Amino acid sequence: MQEPYNFIQVAPDLATSGVIAAERFAGLLADGYEVVINLLPDESQYAVEGEPAIVADLGMDYVHIPVDFAAPAPSNYDDFVAAMQAATGKKIWVHCAANWRVSSFVSLYGERELGWTRTTAEALVEKAW
Numbered sequence: 253m254q255e256p257y258n259f260i261q262v263a264p265d266l267a268t269s270g271v272i273a274a275e276r277f278a279g280l281l282a283d284g285y286e287v288v289i290n291l292l293p294d295e296s297q298y299a300v301e302g303e304p305a306i307v308a309d310l311g312m313d314y315v316h317i318p319v320d321f322a323a324p325a326p327s328n329y330d331d332f333v334a335a336m337q338a339a340t341g342k343k344i345w346v347h348c349a350a351n352w353r354v355s356s357f358v359s360l361y362g363e364r365e366l367g368w369t370r371t372t373a374e375a376l377v378e379k380a381w
Contacts, residue, residue: 258351260379265343268358268380270350271298274306281310286342289335291328291353293318298349313339319353332357333365355380 257270267285271292280288288307292299294316300306307314315335319328336344346354359376362368 256347258380260351260355260376262358262362262376266358267345268351268354269345269347272300272345272347274300274302277303277306277310277312280345281312284343285312285345287313287315287335287339287344289315289317289332289339289344289346291317291319291332291346291348291357293320296349313342315339319348319357321349321353324353324356329357329360333361336361336365351380 255269256272256276259267259269261267272280277288288303290303304314304316315338317328317331317335319325346358348354355377359368359373362376363370363373
């Protein structure tokens, strides 16, 4: 099955992408993903209808942190950090519409929380953008 838009395998237990088709979530489970973190607001034209139920019905954890692309808030990042820390030891997929919000949050998380260098963090953003 084709990877979702703008897919990046960040680490063996972490992948990021843009929007995911509803039928692709079962493939995430088959690939061993246990947690889906969605940064896409519900009102986005790219939001997947029923995503929380689809993911939950598959037995994966679902975290929704709607981030306004034009005005991300510090609290959005704080919620993201909490979600990532709560999922420690699990295989995580993080997505939004185009992997722009996600790559920014993951790169910042990597630098602040995981000890990545600035160069490593910036390289992730450059892959997505």
